Amino acid sequence: MSLVSSSYPAPDLSNRTIAYFSMEIALSPSLPTYSGGLGMLAGDTLRSGADTSAPMVAVSLAHRRGYFRQHLDSVGQQTETDVPWSPETTLPQAGETVTLSLQGREIQVRAWRFDVIGVTGHILPVFLLDTDIEGNDPWDRRLTDHLYGGDTYYRLCQEAVLGLGGIAILSALGVKPQVHHMNEGHAALLALALLETQLQGGSLRDATEADIQAVRRQCVFTTHTPVPAGHDQFGLDQMYQVLGHERASAIERIGCLHNGLMNMTYIALRFSRYVNGVAMQHGKVSQQMFPEYPVHSITNGVHAATWLSRAFQELLDDQVPAWRTDNQYFRSVYGIDPALVAHAHLKGKLSLFRTIAQRTGLKFNPTVLTLGFARRVATYKRASLLLHDPKRLVAIAEKIGGLQIVYAGKAHPADNAGKGLIRDVFAAASRLSSSALKIVYLENYDWDLGAALTQGVDVWVNTPRRPYEASGTSGMKAALNGVPSLSILDGWWIEGCAENITGWAIEDGDSEEAEANSLYEKLQHSIAPLYANPTAWAAMQRHCIAINGAFFNTHRMLEQYFTSAYFPIETSSVATGYQSPLQRRRATDDPAPNSSQASLIPATA
Secondary structure, eight states: OOOOSOOSOOOOOTTOOEEEEESOOOOOTTOOOOOSHHHHHHHHHHHHHHHTTOOEEEEEEOOTTOSOEEEEOTTOOEEEEOOOOOGGGTSOEEEEEEEEEETTEEEEEEEEEEEEEOTTOOEEEEEEEEOOOBTBOTTGGGTTTOTTOSOHHHHHHHHHIIIIIHHHHHHHTTOOOSEEEEESGGGTTHHHHHHHHHTTTOOGGGOOHHHHHHHHTTEEEEOOOOSGGGSOEEOHHHHHHHHOHHHHHHHHHHTOEETTEEEHHHHHHHTOSEEEESSHHHHHHHHHHSTTSOOEEOOOOBOHHHHSOHHHHHHHHHHOGGGGTOGGGGGGGGGSOHHHHHHHHHHHHHHHHHHHHHHHOOOOOTTSOEEEEEOOOOGGGOTTGGGSSHHHHHHHHHHTTOEEEEEEOOOOTTOHHHHHHHHHHHHHHHHHOOSSEEEEEESSOOHHHHHHHHHHOSEEEEOOOTTOOOOOSHHHHHHHTTOOEEEESOTTHHHHOOBTTTEEEEOOOSSHHHHHHHHHHHIIIIIHHHHTOHHHHHHHHHHIIIIIITTSBHHHHHHHIIIIIISOTTTHHHHHSOOOHHHHHHHHHOOOTTOTTGGGSOSOO
């Protein structure tokens, strides 16, 4: 594996005021340090942070054996293999090793550094924690091997390394964050480490509510799922065995248990001054789940420069070059000839079809309407809703002059129901494929395939069971590339759907049959006729970029975190010396002395 991090010297860490913690982060297509949407969101957040010179660092685990590589046989049976990589030959060391006390013994933890480099050269370092160190117990050396692997005991040990080890590493490196952002509850034990720091060597037994409030002022928590299984919980016996009596009893005493279990989400809630969901609707659902805590919402986004096709990047660089540092300029796509937008998308479509041909031998027709569905395969995401009425789907394909459907997605190795859905799609593809209808399922859905799909299909399909879609970001990537969505109104699509302008809503129904009927009606009577009119379709492609691309991006999202969560807008510039793109524009456009922002924004960032 070639070097994927920079060869730059380590950046100055003394002024980094935000520490971003995530169990998974998608840093590079060649590094298996992520599994899906959570990791992609984390990586995109950091890429926007680097682009906008945000004073951030990030912490994750090395995951030396990755998540898994998916293999699908001729009937869609999934098997998995490890994706091993060597930090020693890939990344520079961070230069410090710390010692944790876990499971009644000491564990050494070191970190490898990956530099996320922004468009202006700003470096945002990511520290990947690693326990594979000579001298550690052989079992402990494997703790940072597998992302979401092992049993609950292994997972609790991993999450202790992330939270406790992450704080220790940052302290050893001289990083003194003012804010610690927990991207999901996996890193919640960082709060215990901060509480120990607050007590300056004193016992956790002596922690007061004032001490807890001091930690809360330093913590922000983003919850990503309304699905109960997404909130990690562990038995009290495991909690005491892994963390030791003092830490475990403190968790009990402080009120971080839920239903008699150690719950990482409740630890994060108890110790955070700001909590948010990842879309407007998800914030409301999360508030209902956790009524005793105020829950806000900051809708997710994607990093535009990562997910835009090469053709679109070249088009925008030529006509709207400011888009790379300020994504609000996507609105200016309205000044670009729609035919140029359509041509840029066609290049992405042809590239996707070459990939399909190379992988499967199937030849797809670039003039035929092509739908894409690629998700983590879980039952609530309902990959088979599109195939609910096979005869009707075939009839529609024949009436509209052909239809092509591209599927992709991994099921968790322990999710037998999800694996069954993949087999169902394979069976349908074999049974239904004809001259009018082609269905293909591509194996090993990853960064590169996700980019090819969102850049190349004509319509992005998403069919979750409400209200279990927290946000979703794949449809945002598609929109950036001029691809409208056909989706259930859940997650981000509640905010992104302008009917017949940016896409179409699958109407809520009392049954899957009713929702499938709405999907088929929209496909036959709204989507296909518009697709048959190239001029009208190009106009919709332009709407997707101008309307949804301008909002559903991580530049906007990160700015909201700074002004709402990290440092409220009335104090952010004073607290950090950092100016978001919005604040820089305000400083330029409205320098009047009586401006409410003028006195808060320094002359230089």
